[in-house]
Amino acid sequence: MCLSLYGCGSAASTDALDDNLEYAKEKVQNYAEWQAKYESEFYDEVYAKASLAAIAYNSDFDDEKLQSLARYLFVDTLMITDDKGEVVASFPAENKGKNIGDLEGMDKYKAILKWINPRLCSDPAPVEGSDEYTMDAGVQRVDEMGVVIVGFTTDGYDKTIGADLAQQSGNNVIVALDGNVISSTVDGVERGKALSDYGIKDTSGESFTFKAGKTEFTAKADKVGSFNVICAQKS
Numbered sequence: 001m002c003l004s005l006y007g008c009g010s011a012a013s014t015d016a017l018d019d020n021l022e023y024a025k026e027k028v029q030n031y032a033e034w035q036a037k038y039e040s041e042f043y044d045e046v047y048a049k050a051s052l053a054a055i056a057y058n059s060d061f062d063d064e065k066l067q068s069l070a071r072y073l074f075v076d077t078l079m080i081t082d083d084k085g086e087v088v089a090s091f092p093a094e095n096k097g098k099n100i101g102d103l104e105g106m107d108k109y110k111a112i113l114k115w116i117n118p119r120l121c122s123d124p125a126p127v128e129g130s131d132e133y134t135m136d137a138g139v140q141r142v143d144e145m146g147v148v149i150v151g152f153t154t155d156g157y158d159k160t161i162g163a164d165l166a167q168q169s170g171n172n173v174i175v176a177l178d179g180n181v182i183s184s185t186v187d188g189v190e191r192g193k194a195l196s197d198y199g200i201k202d203t204s205g206e207s208f209t210f211k212a213g214k215t216e217f218t219a220k221a222d223k224v225g226s227f228n229v230i231c232a233q234k235s
Helices: 010-056 063-072 107-113 157-161 165-169
Strands: 077-081 087-091 119-121 133-140 147-154 173-177 180-184 208-212 215-224 227-234
Touching: 010 063, 010 119, 010 133, 010 147, 010 157, 010 165, 010 173, 010 215, 010 227, 063 077, 063 087, 107 119, 107 133, 107 147, 165 173, 165 180
Parallel strands: none
Antiparallel strands: 077 087, 077 147, 119 133, 133 147, 173 180, 173 227, 208 215, 215 227
């Protein structure tokens, strides 16, 4: 089986695309079957950071101890509130004395104080030019009423959203969801772009062509559940 779509002889090019497509579909199918597990494991680790902070913290902590705890947990920020949402301890210290209702993106954690939710987290936000994401998570304090909120960066979210699927599936593979690229090993095809940005509109035929930059590709595609799997080679 020719997994490199460059250098395959022209007579074998169609067979190479077919072989690559079957291989990629198998990888995507495997991901789809385990996606819920990947997501569950990711969020378990997210909440574990906040929970460990809640277990370790007590009201005798000074700024130095709080900083040490943050570094131990590999978090960028750590805030502890009282039962009214006032920040009683903070790393960095700039938020100490403020109310989480007045801090951007933090108001949602008041739901923990009201016993509406025992734990909450933000949606991961991509870091430009990186495969990392920033996010925060909050849980109830252990020692008394209040919330513990940690903020951190993570490189584990890609697996949850299938951003590494193409890398697992061979050379010159595009995986799309709802018409948008979620993973690609095709040079010039960027994650987050729409398939239509590359002139890919109808993938139902035997084969089709598209352009990425100045390069034209011949491709075949198929569906795996909600995912569109495309394998390509230079025309």
